[in-house]
Amino acid sequence: MKAFNVPLLKKLWQDLFRFIVTSSELQVWQTSNSHGHTSWRAYDPATGSSACFGSEEDMRAWIEQLYYKK
Numbered sequence: 001m002k003a004f005n006v007p008l009l010k011k012l013w014q015d016l017f018r019f020i021v022t023s024s025e026l027q028v029w030q031t032s033n034s035h036g037h038t039s040w041r042a043y044d045p046a047t048g049s050s051a052c053f054g055s056e057e058d059m060r061a062w063i064e065q066l067y068y069k070k
Helices: 006-022 056-068
Strands: 028-033 038-044 049-053
Touching: 028 056, 049 056
Parallel strands: none
Antiparallel strands: 028 038, 038 049
């Protein structure tokens, strides 16, 4: 019987945990086009909602409405 490669096994568990945790977190990122126009994008895997905004303030308002409308 072969012994397990402990560092490899530990890394696999860490990667699995990271995937489970991050796959349900709100994802937000900023993009810029070739003309320098910046937009904000957000995706919520828990609800399947996504949106694009012209300002950070609009994005924050969407997030607040999404999470605090309950």
